[in-house]
Amino acid sequence: MTTQKILYILLAGIVALLLALFQYKYKAKGASKKNALFAFLRFLSIFGVLLLIINPKFQQITIFNEKPNLVLAIDNSNSIKHLNQVENVSTIVDNIRNNKTLKDKFNIDVFSFGATLNVLDSLSFKEQQTNIDKAFKALNQVYKKTVAPTIIITDGNQTYGNDYEYAAKKYKQPIYPVIIGDTAQYQDLQLKQLNVNKFAFFKNKFPAEAILLYTGDQNVNTKFVVTSGNNTVYSKNLNFSQDDNSIILNFTLPANSVGVKSYRAAILPITDEKNKANNSKNFAVEVIDQKTKVGIVTSVLHPDLGMLKKSIETNEQRKVVFLKPQEAISQLNDLQLVIVYQPNNTFKNLFEALKLQNKNKFVIAGPKTDFKFLNTVSENYQQDITSQTEDYQPKLNLNYSAFIIEDLDFESFPPVFANFGEPNFSVPFETVLYKTVGSISTEEPLLATFEINGRREAVLFGENIWKWRAQSFVNNESFNSFDDFTGKLIQYLASNKRKNRLNLDYESFYLGSSTIVMSAQFFNKNYEFDANESLNIIVTDKVNKTSQTIPFILKNNNYQVNLSTLPASDYTFTVKATSETISKSGSFKILEYNVEQQFLNADVSKLNTLASQSNGNSYFVSNYKTLIDYLAKDERYKPIQKSSKNSVPLIDWKYLLVLIALTLAIEWFMRKYNGLI
Structure with a gap:
């Protein structure tokens, strides 16, 4: 409480006392025991009201004990059911959650994970993917600043995501894996990985790669076969041994007809092989009869160019070539789309040829663009010419109708570097992305498309879009979302199909x-x-x-x-x-x-590493009760005494209001009783 507040309180006490004495001593012309009591009650009432007006604040300290958290993360994927461990997992979970000693010592938080981490509702063991890496990252966000030993019940087999050992290193909590699944080694053949392009071209052969593994200590002979329907399109005899236990096969398959073609690749099982589900994989290839060729025409060097090529060519149906303005003119007939990057007056003949052939194009204009030239050759839009530049961030137009666009969190993307000024269109157009300056959203187009005379065109007013693809990777840990956006834009511009509702x-x-x-x-x-x-x-x-x-x-x-x-x-x-x-x-x-059915054994070595690097211990189904006893006795996990300090205003203290009301009521009643009212 400040000195000023204390002085106000003293002044309030003096004022209250003077008013009470004035009422019951000076005006009453004498002193009596009744008047003294009345003066005291009036003093309390007036002083209480003045205190409420001053409203001083007091520090309230609350002391409490906080128990450590015990995190229980359970693998809810289909592999647990495939390994016949559903009953074991359910028993372990029930025993940990209902153990009285652990409940008294910890706050037990229970999660399940498959593709994502979820607060446990019920265990179904139907998740089709396992991402332990993502589970640890989510737990790290929740328990970053607390004591939270973590029990993870899993077979340790991850189907996608980054290696979870690295995420676990950043998770600063002891980890106690309970290893689920068979740890005995059996003879097993496995089609570990099959690499095939998604698209192939008609009347060509497309490559495929198969990685085959063998676990066992005997020499075995088998056969690798690829079938399409009832026809065998490829086969090869194979020999494995304990030392020579992996083979990489590279082969080609014919694409004899257009459409989606389904195949089955399989390695024939050996006698008494326990897990045959991982011996085969189905795959498909879409055979197409044409390829989109995109020409990027430029006279400058910029990181945007490499990004565009990489992003566009993630779809095997598309090929990108870099051309100088004069080179592009002779190749226009072979190009389905021309991307004109930061044009200047050397592009004059190219623009005339594009107009003559009514060719679709995508113009990217930035500070290196000659806008006097661009305004001259463009009949459909004009850009204000200024010497100033500006950084513009993108904002998605949710009502864009030409094709479906997912929101990639564009507003988190870095700004593009562009010329200051508003573009003005003389034809109907649709804005894909609006310009945003700081926190101010404008209605000016940053990226727009339009159709005129059967031709489609897009224009982007800015450079450094390579940063967008990089930010998309930071946001999603993958380039797929941004490349999909680029692919849809290129697909729309490379086609002249009629717009559909x-x-x-x-x-x-x-x-x-x-x-x-x-x-x-x-x-x-x-x-x-x-x-x-x-x-x-x-x-x-x-x-x-x-x-x-x-x-x-x-x-x-x-x-x-x-x-x-x-x-x-x-x-x-x-x-x-x-x-x-x-x-x-x-x-x-x-x-x-x-x-999830590709695994025969638990990944014991990785889970043991997980435990040792986090100062935890690993356990198996047979001895999980040892873990319960260990956690109950571990002296590292004790309740922590904490204090909470709050600044409480006097007006929140309800007892003062009660006191004021009570003193006024008593004073009124006694005066009434004594005939003074």
Whole structure:
């Protein structure tokens, strides 16, 4: 409490005392025991009211004991069921959660994990993927500044994600793995990995690579076979031994017809092999009859150029070539799209040729662009010419209708470097990304597209978009999202197909263990996104002849439906709008593959390493009760006494209000009783 507040309180006491004496001594013309009591009660009332007006603050200290956390993370993936360990895991979890000693010593927090970490609701062991790395990263965010020994119940087999040893090193808590699964070594053949391009070209041969492993101490002979339907398209005899226990096969397969072609690669099992599920894999290749060739025409060097080539060519259907302005003119007939990067007057003949051939193009204009020249050759838009530059951040237009765009958290992307000034379009256009300066969002286009005379064109007003792809990797630990955005933009610009009111985004085939999501956009007659439409998909299994109808769910600027529950098969589908007779049909395949069934043994060595590097211990199903006793006796985990210091204003102290009311009531009652009122 400050000195000023103390002086105010003393002054309040003096004022209250003077008022009370004035009322019951000076005006009463005498002193009596009753008047003294009345004066005391009036003093308390007035002093209490003045204290509330001054409202001093007091420090309130609360002391409490905080128990350490005990984190229990349980592998909820399908591999636990495949290894016949469901009952063991359930028993271990129940015994730890219900142990009285542990409950008294710890706050027990229980999570399950598969593809993501979740607060435990129930254990189903149906997760199709295991990402232990992601689980540790999530736990690190929650328990970064607390004491939280962690029990992880798992077989240690991760199906995707970064190596979880590195994430565990950053998790500054003791880790106690309870190892689930068989630790005995059996003879086993495994098709460890199959590398095949997603696309192939008609009448060509496409490469494939198979990595085959053998576990055992005997010499074995087997055969590797690739089949398509009932036909064998490749086979090779193989020999394995304890020393020579891995083989990498490189081979090619013919692409004799257009469409999605399904294959099955398998290594024939040996006698008494225990796990045959990891001997084979299904895969598919989409055979196409053409390839999109994109020309990037530039006279400058910039990191954007390499990024564009890398991003565009992640789709094997596309090829990028770098050309000088004069070189591009002679190759226009071979190009489906021309990207003009920061043009100047040396591009004059190229722009004339593009106009003559009515060719689609993508113009990227930045500080190195000659805008006087660009304004001269462009009939559809003009850029204000100034000597100033500006950094613009992107903001997604959620109502963009030309194709489906996922929000990549564009507002977190670094700004592009651009010329200051507003672009002015003389034709109808659609903005993909708006300009944002600091926290101020403008309606000026940063990236826009338009269609005129059967030609499609896009223009980006800024350079350094290579930073966007880098930031996308930081956000998602993958380039896939940004490359998908680039791919959709290139696909739209490289095609002259008529604009549809119903657009779909889906793959030709999916692996059975992947998440299968189809996206759709529906537009009204003015080609504005319609968020009030109801879309349904009718999916038909071509093998079983069964159909089911599933509704789409509105999400941001598109509709989505999750088809991950569909079993492996060939499907046809029709997406229909309920309010209008608009529909679109297609087909896709789901390939049978369960990555969680590829493991025969627990990864004991990695889990032991996990325990030792974190000052924990590893346990097996047979001795997990030793872990319970160990944690109960470990002196490192004790309650911590903490204090909480709060500044409490006097006005929150309800007893003072009660005291004021009580003194006023007593004074009134006594005066009434004595006939003074």
